[in-house]
Amino acid sequence: MNIVHFLCTEIDFMGTIERKAREKEELKALILKAARKLFVEKGIGQTTIRNIADSIDYSIGTVYVYFRDKNEILHALHTQGFVDLGGQLKVLFNVKDPMERLKAMGKVYITYGLNNPEMYDLMFILKAPMEFLETIQKDEWDEGKASFDSLRTTVKQCMDAGHFKGHKLDPLCFLIWSCIHGMCSLEIGSRTKNANIKNPENIVTDAYDEFLIIISNL
Amino acid sequence: MNIVHFLCTEIDFMGTIERKAREKEELKALILKAARKLFVEKGIGQTTIRNIADSIDYSIGTVYVYFRDKNEILHALHTQGFVDLGGQLKVLFNVKDPMERLKAMGKVYITYGLNNPEMYDLMFILKAPMEFLETIQKDEWDEGKASFDSLRTTVKQCMDAGHFKGHKLDPLCFLIWSCIHGMCSLEIGSRTKNANIKNPENIVTDAYDEFLIIISNL
DNA sequence: CAAAGAAAATGAACAATGTTCATTTTTCAA
DNA sequence: TTGAAAAATGAACATTGTTCATTTTCTTTG
Numbered sequence: 048m049n050i051v052h053f054l055c056t057e058i059d060f061m062g063t064i065e066r067k068a069r070e071k072e073e074l075k076a077l078i079l080k081a082a083r084k085l086f087v088e089k090g091i092g093q094t095t096i097r098n099i100a101d102s103i104d105y106s107i108g109t110v111y112v113y114f115r116d117k118n119e120i121l122h123a124l125h126t127q128g129f130v131d132l133g134g135q136l137k138v139l140f141n142v143k144d145p146m147e148r149l150k151a152m153g154k155v156y157i158t159y160g161l162n163n164p165e166m167y168d169l170m171f172i173l174k175a176p177m178e179f180l181e182t183i184q185k186d187e188w189d190e191g192k193a194s195f196d197s198l199r200t201t202v203k204q205c206m207d208a209g210h211f212k213g214h215k216l217d218p219l220c221f222l223i224w225s226c227i228h229g230m231c232s233l234e235i236g237s238r239t240k241n242a243n244i245k246n247p248e249n250i251v252t253d254a255y256d257e258f259l260i261i262i263s264n265l
Numbered sequence: 266m267n268i269v270h271f272l273c274t275e276i277d278f279m280g281t282i283e284r285k286a287r288e289k290e291e292l293k294a295l296i297l298k299a300a301r302k303l304f305v306e307k308g309i310g311q312t313t314i315r316n317i318a319d320s321i322d323y324s325i326g327t328v329y330v331y332f333r334d335k336n337e338i339l340h341a342l343h344t345q346g347f348v349d350l351g352g353q354l355k356v357l358f359n360v361k362d363p364m365e366r367l368k369a370m371g372k373v374y375i376t377y378g379l380n381n382p383e384m385y386d387l388m389f390i391l392k393a394p395m396e397f398l399e400t401i402q403k404d405e406w407d408e409g410k411a412s413f414d415s416l417r418t419t420v421k422q423c424m425d426a427g428h429f430k431g432h433k434l435d436p437l438c439f440l441i442w443s444c445i446h447g448m449c450s451l452e453i454g455s456r457t458k459n460a461n462i463k464n465p466e467n468i469v470t471d472a473y474d475e476f477l478i479i480i481s482n483l
Numbered sequence: 484c485a486a487a488g489a490a491a492a493t494g495a496a497c498a499a500t501g502t503t504c505a506t507t508t509t510t511c512a513a
Numbered sequence: 514t515t516g517a518a519a520a521a522t523g524a525a526c527a528t529t530g531t532t533c534a535t536t537t538t539c540t541t542t543g
Contacts, residue, residue, distance in 0.1 A: 063511075067519085092392070095500060106522045108504085117501065172390065172450070174310070174457055213478065218471035221451070221464070222444065225472065229447025230439070232390070239392055246439070253436035254443065260431065261479065281540070285490085313529060324493045326533085335530065 075113045077103055079127070082120050086165045090239075091121070091173065121169060128166045129190035132159050136197045145204035150259055152201060153227050157255060160231035164238065172232055198224060211265050223262070230254055293331045295321055297345070300338050304383045308457075309339070309391065339387060346384045347408035350377050354415045363422035368477055370419060371445050375473060378449035382456065390450055416442060429483050441480075448472055 081102045085094040096117060100107045114120050135155050142148040160167040170191075199220050205211055211219060230251050237246040299321045303312040314335060318325045332338050353373050360366040378385040388409075417438050423429055429437060448469050455464040 067510095071520095090392075096502085097500075107502085108522050109520080111502070112520070112522095168392075171454070174308075174386075174454070214475050215471065217465065218468065218475045221448070221468050222472040222475050225447030225451055226440065226444045227447070228451060229443030229445070232450060233439070233443055233446060236389070236392070247435065250436065250439050253433065254440040257432055257436045257440045261483065265479065285539095289491095314531085315529075325531085326493050327491080329531070330491070330493095 071113070074105075074109075078105075078110055078113055079120065079123055083124055083127075083166075086124070086169075091165060091169065121173075124166070125169050126190065128163070128170045129194060131166075132156070132170075133190045133194045133197070135159065136194055140197075145201050145208055146210060146263070149198075149201045149205060149223075149262070152198060153223075153255065153258065156227050157231055157251060161234060161251065164235045167231060167235060171228060172235075195220075195224070214265070226258060289331070292323075292327075296323075296328055296331055297338065297341055301342055301345075301384075304342070304387075309383060309386065339391075342384065343387050344408065346381070346388045347412065349384075350374070350388075351408045351412045351415070353377065354412055358415075363419050363426055364428060364481070367416075367419045367423060367441075367480070370416060371441075371473065371476065374445050375449055375469060379452060379469065382453045385449060385453060389446060390453075413438075413442070432483070444476060 078099060082094065082099050085098055085102060089098075096110050097107055099120075100110050110120075114123070132155075136152055139148050139151050139155065142151055160171075199216070202211070202220050202223065203216060206214075206216065234246055234251045296317060300312065300317050303316055303320060307316075314328050315325055317338075318328050328338075332341070350373075354370055357366050357369050357373065360369055378389075417434070420429070420438050420441065421434060424432075424434065452464055452469045
């Protein structure tokens with residue numbers, strides 16, 4: 048698209064350009080949707096680019112037109128996951144009592160993790176190769192940070208309301224997040240990692256109940 | 266080695282056989298040592314069988330004479346790790362006060378994890394492919410189970426001593442393990458996963474202090 | 484010590500996968 | 514209709530896990 052073209056096609060110029068842009072976005076979204084579906088079905092490690100391409104009837108090369116490499120696909124889904132979980136956590140700010148909100152946040156986080164184990168893996172467990180790490184931009188992590196900030200803000204409000212006396216804000220936040228994350232990752236691991244050593248049914252629910260009792264009394 | 270050989274070589278039969286067996290064990294141990302070194306240096310995912318073979322001046326094929334596949338190497342190191350950590354935990358049974366022992370166990374566990382992040386990854390985080398999971402034998406998991414049993418026994422003794430009133434044993438054990446595991450995996454992840462979002466210095470130590478305060482008062 | 488047979492070690496070769504890029508096909512303004 | 518830009522393609526390459534026929538080394542025996 049050079050200057051001559053630009054001058055001569057003023058009329059439907061924007062229409063076509065915009066449609067093309069939209070189609071590009073749509074195919075990008077289609078690839079991501081297919082990738083996510085396969086990740087859930089057969090696991091991230093077992094999903095190949097060829098699988099993704101085949102499942103949407105495009106060639107391998109096309110996938111590489113829309114995503115630089117496999118990591119960029121992981122990265123895009125990673126972002127989707129944080130937007131999704133972060134959104135669910137934001138909604139909880141309608142709960143005014145910070146202690147109640149904190150309890151609800153834990154519940155939402157755990158539910159998200161156990162219902163979307165592959166996404167949870169991608170977001171919090173999987174170590175992507177070096178290249179992936181280096182391409183992460185500050186603003187692309189904002190959603191991830193926002194989730195942690197939701198927790199931090201809520202714990203701060205709990206302290207202001209007289210809870211958690213004798214505890215330090217940031218270490219306590221890290222401890223709480225560790226608890227919740229630990230439960231999710233141990234449970235997800237027990238489901239997929241060692242099929243012969245399964246956690247007891249409802250162990251996470253029961254442990255979370257213990258967690259609620261403990262923080263209620265702090 | 267057929268019947269004829271057996272009958273004719275009675276004298277140094279055992280000597281040679283034993284030496285051969287020992288040499289086999291030594292080479293197996295050498296391969297594992299090299300694998301572990303490379304895992305620590307460049308990460309598990311970045312270490313190839315060729316790397317391992319090269320580093321000890323053997324051919325690729327030789328590695329496959331001693332280990333069926335890469336998973337068997339991971340599996341052997343996995344076992345080593347559990348023996349090591351489990352041994353450290355067992356020593357703590359010299360501490361008679363169960364609450365003090367529980368606190369010490371957390372410290373030992375965390376120290377092990379942060380000092381041996383690649384091993385910790387292998388033992389508690391990494392999801393190995395299906396084949397690996399299926400080859401795990403019950404008795405090979407005894408060391409892993411023993412570690413959890415150490416925790417369970419200790420928490421039980423705490424309860425018998427009057428602690429943790431109103432809590433259930435197994436969910437509480439799972440919660441405690443989740444806390445400790447969560448701290449380790451978040452810290453290990455923050456060191457390797459996203460280089461630009463590092464945890465604050467000493468966050469694990471500080472959070473573990475909060476943990477100690479909390480369980481002391483339960 | 485020499486030779487045969489067993490054990491160990493080897494590395495070429497294959498399959499699967501991520502990735503690249505020259506080529507082909509499609510689209511669209513002129 | 515046509516030619517250039519955009520999009521799609523898939524052959525081909527590099528890497529890695531893995532296999533196995535062949536070679537080398539070791540051990541026993543005559």
